[in-house]
Structure formats: C-alpha cells, structure tokens
Amino acid sequence: MPMPDRLHRFLFEHADVRGEVVQLDDAFAEVVRRTDHPPAVQRLIGEGLAAAALLAATLKFRGSLSLQLQSAGPLSLLLVQAGSDGSLRAMARTNGEVPADAPLDRQAAGGSLAITIDPEDAGERYQGIVDPGGGRLADALERYFRESEQLATRVWLAAGEGHAAGMLLQRLPGGEGGDADAWNRAGHLADTVTEAELRELAPGELIRRLFHEEDIRLFDPTPLRFRCRCDRRRVASMLHGLGAEEMRDILAEQGQVEVHCDFCNEPYRFDAVDIEELFADPATRAPDSPARH
Structure with missing residues (x-):
C-alpha cells in the first residue's frame, strides 16, 4: 500500500539527474474537508500541494516556499505554502464556476504564477513570476524553471479520488556525469506514467517500474503534514x-x-x-x- 504524506528523493547514479516523488493523502484531505470547493478547485488545490512539496524539497536552507496563482478569472486565487519542516497548507478563492479539465488560461484568465522563497533566518527573499500559459499547473511550473531558474526540469501532477501526488525530474547543473543521454531517457520513461499510477502506486514501486533498467539510488522518505500557522x-x-x-x-x-x-x-x-x-x-x-x- 502507498505510504501517505511522504516525499521520496532519488538519484540517477553516474548521471546528472535527480528526482522526487510525493504522495499526499492526509494533508490533501485535511485541506479539502475544511472548505466547500467543487471538484475542479479541489483538484487544483491537490496539484498545488504536491507541487509546493516538490519545490520546497529543493531548498538548501530552512524556510518556506509559497506558490501563488492569482487572476481575474474564475479561479481568483490559489495559494499554497510549504515549509522546510514538512508542513503544508493551502487556500483557494473563486469568482464564478471554475471549468473542470480546462487549461489554466481559462481557469485563471489573465493570471500570474508567483513562486516566493522566504528564508527562515538571515537571507534574501526571492520571488519569480511567470505567465501560467494555456496548459496545466505542471506545464506552468516547467516554464518557471526554464525562464526563471534556467534549470531543465520536468513536472507531473495528479489529484483526485482523495489522493494528490507529483513527480519532479531535474538535470543537475554543472555536473560531469558520464551518461550524456540520461536526461532525455529519464524524461521519456517518466512520460509513460499515468495519473492513476502517480496517485496510487507506492513511490518505491513507481520509481522501479518507470526506471527499472536504470541505476537508481533511493533516499529515506521525508514526512509531510498539514499544519496551519495561525493562532x-x-x-x-x-x-x-x-x-x-x-x-x-x-x-x-x-x-x-x-x-x-x-x-x-x-x-x-x-x-x-x-x-x-x-x-x-x-x-x-x-x-x-x-x-x-
């Protein structure tokens, strides 16, 4: 059975490719049960939670990461926050009916996607902003990494039926890995994953199924949980x-x-x-x- 609310990191040995898989059951359910949003908005919340968890795991310091999608469209605001301590929370506001299975330029027309990083101790706050474009949230995040970070990054997100999940692959910058084709090969293999597999397969099994011919190092999982900072x-x-x-x-x-x-x-x-x-x-x-x- 899948282990809920865990993020699993993995590394391609002898290649400049790293990855993460996250699955959220309890945190997603906790956010959803506190609101009365329709399924289309719940899916966006779930994808946002998985995305924020994946991005926060790339931080090299203690702090928090916020993913904020704001627009004048039906989805007026999606705000997800993830902490380096594994905490997650999310909120959404709507201005009319959010069309299901529609691209972001219809759900959040004229909007912007901002990624904000706040160091807990001394450090400079960073924010990158991109146009969400006409795809899904995963496409917008890939555009963010391409335009703001200049890092080759692939993202897969899925949410529904009580589960939220995501996977991230990233080409490590400045590496001297010996397998020049590993990045392209990893992307082609990961593209075969279905949303159901991403949500339902145990992360270790998912990674083995996708990359069974690769030399993979799998790290201990990181626990995640819903936690609100209000008091x-x-x-x-x-x-x-x-x-x-x-x-x-x-x-x-x-x-x-x-x-x-x-x-x-x-x-x-x-x-x-x-x-x-x-x-x-x-x-x-x-x-x-x-x-x-």
Whole structure:
C-alpha cells in the first residue's frame, strides 16, 4: 500500500539527474474537508500541494516556499505554502464556476504564477513570476524553471479520488556525469506514467517500474503534514492593525469580532472585553503583524 504524506528523493547514479516523488493523502484531505470547493478547485488545490512539496524539497536552507496563482478569472486565487519542516497548507478563492479539465488560461484568465522563497533566518527573499500559459499547473511550473531558474526540469501532477501526488525530474547543473543521454531517457520513461499510477502506486514501486533498467539510488522518505500557522496572537495583531474605531464599529453591529483563518477555517472570536484589552495592551502590537495569518 502507498505510504501517505511522504516525499521520496532519488538519484540517477553516474548521471546528472535527480528526482522526487510525493504522495499526499492526509494533508490533501485535511485541506479539502475544511472548505466547500467543487471538484475542479479541489483538484487544483491537490496539484498545488504536491507541487509546493516538490519545490520546497529543493531548498538548501530552512524556510518556506509559497506558490501563488492569482487572476481575474474564475479561479481568483490559489495559494499554497510549504515549509522546510514538512508542513503544508493551502487556500483557494473563486469568482464564478471554475471549468473542470480546462487549461489554466481559462481557469485563471489573465493570471500570474508567483513562486516566493522566504528564508527562515538571515537571507534574501526571492520571488519569480511567470505567465501560467494555456496548459496545466505542471506545464506552468516547467516554464518557471526554464525562464526563471534556467534549470531543465520536468513536472507531473495528479489529484483526485482523495489522493494528490507529483513527480519532479531535474538535470543537475554543472555536473560531469558520464551518461550524456540520461536526461532525455529519464524524461521519456517518466512520460509513460499515468495519473492513476502517480496517485496510487507506492513511490518505491513507481520509481522501479518507470526506471527499472536504470541505476537508481533511493533516499529515506521525508514526512509531510498539514499544519496551519495561525493562532490567536497573530489574529489579534492583524485586528490591531485595522484600528480601534473599525473594531468598535464591528462590535456595535455584530456584538463580537469573528475571524476565520483563510487556510484552515479556524474561527477566532473577540468580544468587547477582548477588543478593549487588545488596544490597551502594547504587548499585542507585534512588529511582524501579518496581513494574512
């Protein structure tokens, strides 16, 4: 049986090719159960989770990676975040019905795909932006690597029936591998994979089935999980940034201030006493108040 929520790295021996396979059951299910998105949007969320996990695994430092697809089309926002600690979370917003099995230029018309890398410690924040184009999310990611990173990279993504999965192949830069044809051969072999195989086969079996004639080194899997970073303090900092007047207006109208996290839908409620304490206590004025918690 497949081992859910794991990322498996592998390497072609004697060649400048590396790969990853990720499968997500629990994390995908946790995100989906907290929302009421239709299947077309759920598929995009699943593909985005798998993609972010694959990309975050390439980071050489502690930090986080965000994949953000934003548009004026039916899919107005897809935001997925993956941490170097294996944490994943995702959210989506729609503006009308998102057509199923349609290219991104219909689902997210006029949109842009941004990949943002935030180092946890000292380091410069990096962002690359590409046109999503008319294919699927995997095609857009390949374009990102080609245009922003100048790295030969292939990506396969699949989501549905409660499973999300992905595979990435990358040609290592500046290597001196002895098998000059390995990159092309690996791509041709990987192109035979079906979405069902990607979702359902155990990663070790999938890798062996695709590359059974290759000399492959398989590394220990990395566990992944759904985890949202929201908490009451972060939400309080956000409310503080909106100002006392606006908060008191909401209290007068609704009797309380209620905020739901965009990612996990967790409710945070503040009554009149909470709001007065919020603006009376300087300790709540966190310098890193996030606009989106």
